[in-house]
Amino acid sequence: MIESAVIQLLQAVVVLVVSPFVIGLIRKVKAWLQCRQGPVLLQPYYDLAKLFQKEVVASSSTSWIFTATPYILFSSTLTASLLVPTFLSQVPLNFAGDIITVVYLLALGTFFLMLAGLDAGSAFGGMGSSREAIVAALTEPAMILSIFAVGLTAGSTNLSTIVHKMALSHGIMSDPPPHLLALAALFIVTLAETGRVPVDNPATHLELTMIHEAMILEYSGRYLALIEWAAALKLLLFLTLLSNIFFPWGIATVMTPFGMAVGTGVWFLKVSGLAVLISLIESMFAKLRLFRITELLGVAFILSLLSLVFYYILRVQS
Amino acid sequence: MNFNLFSLIHGNFLIILVLYGAGMIIPFFFPRQPRFQNLIAHGAAIAASTAGVVLGVLGLFADSPPVFYSLSTLPLLSIQFRLDTLSSFFILVISLSGVPVSLYATGYVREFEGRYPMGVLGSLYNAFLLSMILVIMADNGFLFLILWEVMSLVSYFLVVTEHEKAESRYAGFFYFVMTHVGTAFIMICFLLFYQENGSFNFEAFRSSGLVMPQAIQALVFLTALVGFGTKAGIVPLHVWLPYAHPAAPSHVSALMSGVMIKTAIYGLIRVYFDFLGGQFPWWWGFTILVVGAVSALLGVMYALMEHDLKSLLAYHSVENIGIILLGIGAGMIFQSYGLSHLAALGLLAGLYHTINHAMFKGLLFLGAGSLLYSTHTRNMEEYGGLVRHMPWTAFFFLIGAVSISGLPPGNGFVSEWLIFQSLFLSFQIPDLLMKIFLPIGAAMLALTGALAMACFAKAFGISFLAMPRSHHAKQAVEVSLVMRIGMGIMAAYCVILGLATMWIIPLLDRVITPFTHISIAEKVISGRGWTIEPMGVTFASVSTPLLALVIVFLILATLLLSLLLGGWLRKRFYKTWGCGLNLKPRNEYTSTGFSQPIRQVFSTIYRPTVKLETEMMAESRYFAKRMRFELTFQPVFQKYLYDPVVRFFLAVADRFRVIQAGSLHLYLSYIFLTLVALLLWTTL
DSSP: OHHHHHHHHHHHHHHHHHHHHHHHHHHHHHHHHTTOOOSOTTHHHHHHHHHHHSOEEEETTOOHHHHHHHHHHHHHHHHHHHHSOSSBSSOGGGGGOOHHHHHHHHHHHHHHHHHHHHHTOOHHHHHHHHHHHHHHHHHHHHHHHHHHHHHHHHTOOOHHHHHHHHHHTTGGGGSHHHHHHHHHHHHHHHHHHTTOTTTOOTTOOOTTTOSHHHHTTTOOHHHHHHHHHHHHHHHHHHHHHHHHHHOOTTOBSSOOHHHHHHHHHHHHHHHHHHHHHHHHHHHHSOOOOGGGHHHHHHHHHHHHHHHHHHHHHHHHHO | OOHHHHHHHHHHHHHHHHHHHHHHHGGGGOTTOHHHHHHHHHHHHHHHHHHHHHHHHHHHHOSSOOEEEEOOOSSSOOEEEEOOHHHHHHHHHHHHHHHHHHHHHHHHGGGGTTTSOHHHHHHHHHHHHHHHHHHHHBOBHHHHHHHHHHHHHHHHHHHTTTTTSHHHHHHHHHHHHHHHHHHHHHHHHHHHHHHHHSOOBHHHHHHHHHHSOHHHHHHHHHHHHHHHHHHHTOTTSOTTHHHHHHHSOHHHHHHIIIIIHHHHHHHHHIIIIIITTTOOOHHHHHHHHHHHHHHHHHHHHHHHTOOBHHHHHHHHHHHHHHHHHHHHHHHHHHHHTTOHHHHHHHHHHHHHHHHHHHHHHHHHHHHHHHHHHHHSOOBGGGOOSHHHHOHHHHHHHHHHHHHHTTOTTSHHHHHHHHHHHHHHGGGGSSOHHHHHHHHHHHHHHHHHHHHHHHHHHHHHHHHHSSSOOSHHHHHOOOOOHHHHHHHHHHHHHHHHHHHOHHHHHHHHHHHHHHHHSOOOHHHHBOTTSSOBOBTBTTTOOBOHHHHHHHHHHHHHHHHHHHHHHHOSOOEEEEOOOOTTSOOOGGGSOOHHHHTHHHHHHTHHHHOEEEEEEEEEOSSOTTSEEEEEEEEEEOOHHIIIIIHHHHHHHHHHHHHHGGGOOSOHHHHHHHHHHHHHHHHHHHHO
């Protein structure tokens, strides 16, 4: 019992500490690719520290929804992170919710963020919320279907079971065709859900293009810090999902201090690798027009459907 | 069965009859005291609904279904009621919502005082509730049809309460026609059973259902689907629903949308799982699943385009009926393949969503009623900023919005999660087609859920947040205490249904055990008691109470963390940044604007027509003097499905008009000729 609580607390601390680093890493690699020096790797930490110290300026037309949203968003995202295996394949809290729960916990945060966007009464916030709504809606089917495709191998939607079984078999190599397709689908979903290029550009404040940034335009001070941190947590959560489901090598399958230390190290390398991949994509592609996103997410949906079909067809033949 | 329990149930049933009867009759004795009429009618409804809750609970725990007879002199009609677990569950749904809705009504109908006869309104309201309870309990096909008709007519009269408005009359007429089309199909369905062994008793239906030829069974399946589906509002039979439900007074809308359409779900389960004994080919369940997925998706899509709050909620009823049917359809498919454990899971998920939808949809309609009461408009574009003027209504509406969007730890999440799981479990079906189609159903459900979330972000955000968009919204005040208590009870139901899964699931399991012949409660509820796990914990599990606890704990932890990192909160209020301009309500995003991207992406479904007229200033063609924006959607179903049918009938009627010349002699000769023909037919 106490052991479980300690592990769960440890996981919370690890993801909270590592998540700003991933953001910093993506920015740094992007800067290098553009032949710039770029801010130091630890810049996101400095930003958070600065924002926490700052005074909050809130719009006078906002209500308690605006105030509550950063806290609800942060804690629901952190709750979701606690359900995802990071360094240990079986999370003690795994019985509290499966991967569908994780998806819907993240949706809870998005829902309040959309409300907060509308709360200040400016057109920017409304625009952000409205765009976020369509992106979220189009992402969801692809996400659920690719989750199902992955879950089928393990015969479960419990994340710990999935990761544990994947770790004991050979991850993506255990059944390559459906897994590769599901990986591609989930990767597109990751880009859309975490607001990266080509769906959204986190580095811009241009009203024509921004989605996530438009919603949170009125936030400042510690509220902004919490929202930024939650966004980083969400990104890390998706990268963790991708790395631990498809590339589970190195994750601790039994609860030993040494195994978990190795697991943490390997996990850190894996998510860093994926972060570098994201910065490569962000440097290579331009942001898509809002109404072209449909096509991208349509591709993700088809990929996940194919993954499902392949899973069964290969099974029938063998 | 225990004799004492039976007499208790019997007494309880009589009390309910007497109380509703009193609520129907007594108001007419005090024609000049509308306030007193209001109290008597709704007071009786509260008392009767409370008794109904007791009846439902007792019925769930009775060992064998109690049956009540009454003498009847008619040959085919025996007045007979039966209270099995399925009936008890639906009575529980009706009565649980009946209590807060009636309480709310005492405050809400003050709006109608002096404008409409309070006695009639109160009496019809009681008749409506009573007819639903009796429909659920009827144990004879003939009796069922009579009561079903009474329920439809009473609700029709409630829909046309504001009969001076042309739109109410149109809504009422539309509803009137459609509900009778539905009733006709149910009648055919029951006649098919009657043909088998010449009795309208449900007991006889049960025995003949099993021995029917397959073709007749298929016919029964389809007629029941169309007949009950019309009432439930499945696509494409849903077109009347968004007109009729919003036209009724809001507390009646809450009952129509939350409860009345559930009598159709009751009818479907009764026919498929009881009369036909749960023996059916795979394509039945598959049809239900497809109908469910299409209804869910189109329901939410049309809801997104609405800016009339009550119509928006009515479309969401179409969506939620679809979600319920996804669960039931999955259950039926599993049943066909002999996977009775999973069949029970699907059915249980469907019923869980049934009671959930009754509660959050009731709550949302009551909330919409409060907005209507305070602002005198249903148009969302004229709301805004109401969270400050009506904090309680806003809070309760938010609970309803979170619940209906299927967000954890709300009750909508629990039932949708269960439906997701039963669709995922399709990998146990030996048929490849089902293995692939059921997950696609899950993907449709995911899309529906995300769109519902968008729709309620819109509904809540546009109505309650930002600045007031009209004079009405500025002047709005919070509604009276009884109305707030009514909404509060509904909100409490939603919270309890979301968190107390470990007590709700065993109850639902009791409901379906007689039909699936298997009890799954012990397997689904883990030893810990706090988690739901359809196939054991390593398969998948969820625990909403624990999630709620973790979220609340983490919110407190976040507050502490912010305190540690930044000290006490320093906060200043300043006007919203508007690019240097002073923001006015006209700068805010509108409901139409909010749904624009969705409209554009799914334009093949909506087929929108935009008409934009701009009148330029005489001095320069760069400055507009006046702009007119008009947005219409093509009513696809009306245009391509309903209009041709209507045209056909009008054309046929036109031909037949020849025989209707208006001469009494002619009509008398028709009667004579008919009699002669009938006599000849019987003698031959």
